[in-house]
Amino acid sequence: MRIAVVIPCFRVTRHIADVIARIGPEVDYIFAVDDACPDDSAGYIEKTIQDPRVTVLRHMENTGVGGAVITGYQAALNVGADIFVKVDGDGQMAPELISQFVQPIEAGEADYVKGNRFYSGSAVSEMPRIRLFGNAFLSFITKLSSGYWSIFDPTNGFTAIHARALAAIDLDKVAQRYFFESDMLIRLGDLRAVVIDMPMRAVYADEVSGLRISSIMLEFLWRHITATLKRTVYMYFLRDFSLASLNLLFGTILLIFGIIFGTVAWSESVATGIPATTGTVMLAALPIVLGFQMLLFFASYDIASEPKIPIQRLRIKSYAPPQLIKRVNSDSE
8 A cells, every 4th residue: 555644844843854764665655744834844854855755745824733734635645645644743753653553554454543652651651741631631522522432642643544534534624723633533433434542652852832731621622522412413313313312312311300300409408497308309319310320321332332344445425536536446446
């Protein structure tokens, strides 16, 4: 399979030459996307790097890491790449791992492979505490919004994706800034693509990050809540309706009723000084217990229903150019 590497470039002139030099011969194309970099990363690459695989792309306006990667993806789709690997240009990711990332995709075991820096205790101990907390929180809410309960470290930017999975995503609708990686997981979950984690270690040196956890936490939370609601309605009430759907519906109703009824009964008891009767307590407690149990059943069903069959083996709707769709379909046969 033809492998393309996409490198978003923004203030990475201190590291980009080393990153590209470490990309192995298994890679056929390298797309470096200058996202209106004030240091002119594009000019620096063109002057200092002679690798014939490198193509430099320029943005006149900054679009964020997602926008730069999407530009690289589209260029790689046009040249007919089969696997697309995204590597940051700041030296935090080891290009030597590219062959490991693409192996599950080449073997037909996965559609999307992403890095996970939480696999070992020693790797976690090297991570800055603010990043550790932020990633742990985002990992949990991403499980809810994407349906991928077995993955962790959703903001990890070291990824690989199969052409069929990428072509099935409407790239014009994917978030272009820091929510890009999470949004890709949400959209892949909607496609029922198979996603797996790949253990890796991150290197934290003198790179400059524009990400501020405090500034994006509320935005991320709102986006994930919205995505969770959309996924739940679509997966369990529009695409399919099952026993899990009934448990979610009636479990939610019972839990809300029990909480509201119990709160009202408790307030009246406090106000009047008259203890609530056994029947009143049971009428409040029983719906809460039953509702909670039904929601637990729904959660266990949702966890067990994580996608198992890679969509690279299936024919699904594609947003890629018609000539690419024809080529990808013929290659899969």
